Amino acid sequence: MKRILLLLTGFVISGLQLSYAQQRMYTMAEATNGLRQALMPERLKQFEWVPGENAFTRTIINKGAVTWIKYTVAGTKTNADTLLTLADLNQQLFSSQPLRGLPAIHWINANSAWFNVANTIYSGQLLNGAMQFTTWCSLPADADNITVNPQCRHIAYTVKNNLFLRTADGSVKEVTNDADGNIVNGRTVHREEFGIDKGIFFSPKGDLLAFYRMDQRMVNDYPVIDWSVTPAHAYIIKYPMAGGKSHEVTLGVYQPSTGKTIFLKTTGEADHYLTCVTWSQDQQSVYIGLLNRGQDHLWLNEYSATTGELIKTLFEETDSKYVHPSHPLTFVPGKPDQFIWWSDRDGYTHLYLYNTKGQLQKQLTKGAWVVNELAGFHAPTHEVVITAAKEGPMEKHAYAVNLKTTGIRRLDQAAGWHDVQLNSNGGYLLDTYSSKETPAVARISDVRGKWQETLLSSADPLKEFKRPEIKQVTLKADDGTPLYGKLILPVDFDSTKKYPVIVYLYNGPNVQLIRNTFPYSGNLWYEYMAQRGYVIFTMDGRGSANRGMAFEQATFRELGTVEMNDQLQGVAYLHSLPFINRQKMGVHGWSYGGFMTTSLMLRHPGVFQAAVAGGPVIDWSMYEIMYTERYMDTPQENPEGYAAANLLTQTKNLQGHLLLIHGTNDDVVVWQHSINFLKACVDNEKQVDYFVYPGHLHNVLGKDRVHLMQKITDYFDNYLRPGL
Structure with missing residues (x-):
């Protein structure tokens, strides 16, 4: 009876603590880097299939002890064997300077493995069920692009601009x-x-x-x-x-x-x-x-x-x-004269089976959806395993496609965004996924669908926080194309109040923001701003990824026009909401999103009162050839398109408050973009705010990112939040 009373008392106290904890607000550090650190859902660590076996390895950390464990799939369960502990490895090799964690260990074959620490390569052998490591070789301190070949144990690497090969006998060849x-x-x-x-x-x-x-x-x-x-x-x-x-x-x-x-x-x-x-x-x-x-x-x-x-x-x-x-090319196992080719030729990314004579055998996948990855093959059923957006562009699922009949069957059941890894014979599948309601799950299953086992189901790391309501939004572009977005409401939302709004965007090629993943907001900074009384809106307009070629190519030769029209559909939607303060609207984006942010301020002045553009492309003739010419052709071929997108000629239109941010060492969107923009603003007597991050490349990462997001937040607070 006393024990039951203690349990009940503990339950009440825990409930009170939970009720209090749910009111937690994010710190800026948590909102910025939390999903990479303490607020990241638990995930499998160092998972790798063992070559040639129905087995895999992963690292387990329990009460400070770090262990590398092998799991063998046996019928309807997995059997675990400890191969190595961090303490054992330090005793074997690093007694004078112990490692604090296990390095990433890669299998060579079912009995041997290797890892790299500070350009010294170590190899290990399974002896009596345990892994014993010794020094394999030491590479130059400035060696890079280290590539180990498990078949013949050659190691290729670069030093500065040249290529070297260390062969299995230990000789080094200057390629x-x-x-x-x-x-x-x-x-x-x-x-x-x-x-x-x-x-x-x-x-x-x-x-x-x-x-x-x-x-x-x-x-x-x-x-x-x-x-x-x-x-x-x-x-x-x-x-x-x-x-x-x-x-x-x-x-x-x-x-x-x-x-x-x-x-x-x-x-x-x-x-x-x-x-x-x-x-x-x-x-x-x-x-x-x-x-x-x-x-x-x-x-x-x-x-x-x-x-x-x-x-x-x-x-x-x-x-x-x-x-x-x-x-x-991906060759079909056991058929050296057949391979799978990826193509967008029918308007969507699909797989095609060819022979080595160049003859098309069949189109393997087809429909108004795209294939995302090819994971491998299951030879006994003549199937290739893929992931695809077949259920809709906001979800990604695993499928098996029959190479003979092109029949397709889904391999997972849960909603969300799935990533998969097949073992070497294709019989077993690791499926890791998340969704709106699911922080992280890792499940291993038989590809035939006869057995599965959950390896990990992560607890919600955000359960203690006061989180906003998030609504899925579907709008239509001017040509009727559906556009998917998310509306994040302020915490303690009151429909009778007026709220400032921040539109976050990217809207460039090869990127998709709106997905059914955890957290559903997509970014804890959005939730942080919702805690501060902002509405956040984000949407993938035409030009972005995972919707097929017509959707992506709608922006061809006129970057910054069609995408802005789509984002303005989002603005019109926001204007239709009675709780939006039209005089307190902000917009923010980085890289292509920085280009979009600056474009909206100049090409559609007056829509937004405040904007923050990070690492923005200002003049596409100053961006790299491969990317730019794909979407714009050359400046010589498309002078009108480049002129329309050139923001240096449009600074006279600036209204409202614009902050530009750039890393001084940016080698992707070079610093000159925003420097030239400042000069154009001076020439046109337009005031603009500016901040640089010394030493940072295209993105501001690490602890300095907290500073960055605080600066962005302060800027919006200064111009959009007074009077709240």
Whole structure:
């Protein structure tokens, strides 16, 4: 009886504490970085499938103890075995300077693994059910782009602008030796457009190495100033601006056994783009998506890996606006003559099955929705596993598509945004997802749908906070296209009051803000501002991602026009709400959103009384070639479009209060954009507010981001909140 009374008393006290805790307001630090730190929902740590097995590893932290555990799927359950603890690893290797956490450990095969600490590579072997690590090798301190090949244990890496290969026998081969630092080997090219995220490509067996070589000597120099030293120092980068000289890229193939490199003969325009680099399964050839500078004509070419000669063009793709290849070929397991190709040719991103003769076998997916990722294959059922927006653009789900019949079946049940990983044989699936009501769930299941087990279901890290009501909004563009947005109401909302409003936007290509994820607001700063009495509105207009090509290409050659019309539909909706104060409206965005924010203030003056534009593109002729020319063509081809979008010529229209913010070391939207804007404002006798973040790149991250968001908040408070 006493124990029951204590439990009941504890329940009452806990209830009182919960009631009080639910009234918590966010601090600025929590609103800014909380989702990356203490307020981040619990997630799986260092999950990785074990090659060749129905098993996976993950890191567990329990009462300060860090453990690396292997889980083997056995029938209808998983069996766990501890492979390594942090204490064991420190005893093995780091007794003099213990690690504070387990590094990211990657499997080589089912019995061996590796990790990297400070450019020293360590390899481990399973012995009696435990992992024993030893030093594999030490790479130069300035080695970068470290790529370990598990098949033959070669390690490729770059030092400055050159590429090196450490072979399995320990010898180091200098693959390139370019003295001119403007010739760059083994790194990403084309400013990481076209899905390019690496410059090193091992062959399937790992004994051959393909790599990008980028010659950017012809590209204009551009200074990025380091203000942290006296005198300040100028770092010279190469920045290819729209309409100007672009770099020239080739692809080399290095053979370690001979020490020789041949370059594929990708003839044509010197400044074309080489994308979708893929080795053939027999290592005899390399496939490249060759895209012209105008980005409206793609050739999928096959080149000999031994001579560099063009073998054949498998097929071509053209589009009156642009072709946007972003994925390499994916070969069907067990069928080296069949591969899957991604294409937008029917208006949506879908998958197509081809043979290596270039003959289309079938379109695998079809409909008014886009494929998001290709996760892998399940050979016994002849299926490829994908994620797609089939249920609607605000959700992403996993599906299995039959390679023979093109039949499609959904692999998950819960609403939300799902990311998946398949094990090596495709029989088991890790599904991690969140939604409006679900902070984070990780579930492993049989791809056939016969069994599943929940590995993690995160508690709500925001349950103690006073959170706003969030409403889903669907509007229509001027052509009838549905537009999806969210309206975030102030806490303690009173429909008889008038509230200031902040419109947050991006609305540029390849980005989607409105999704069914946790938190449903999409950003804790929105909720922080709602706690301070603001209405927040955000919407994806035409031009943004995950809605198909007609939606994305609506802005072609006139960036900042159609998107603003859509955002003004949002403004009209806000004006229709009786609780919105039309004289207290603000707008904020960063990067493309900064361009949109500044455009709205200049091209539609008077709509907003206050605005904050971060890292804004001001003049598209000063932005990088690959991105800008895709959506605008060149300034020479489209002078009217560039002129209409050039905000330097429109500062005379400025009404209201505009704050521009820029990182001084921004190498994406270079600082000159906003500097030139200031000069134009001075020339037109227009007052504008300005703030810079010394040493920061395109985004202000880390602890300084708290300062940034406080400055933005103070600015809106100063002009929109007085009198509340």
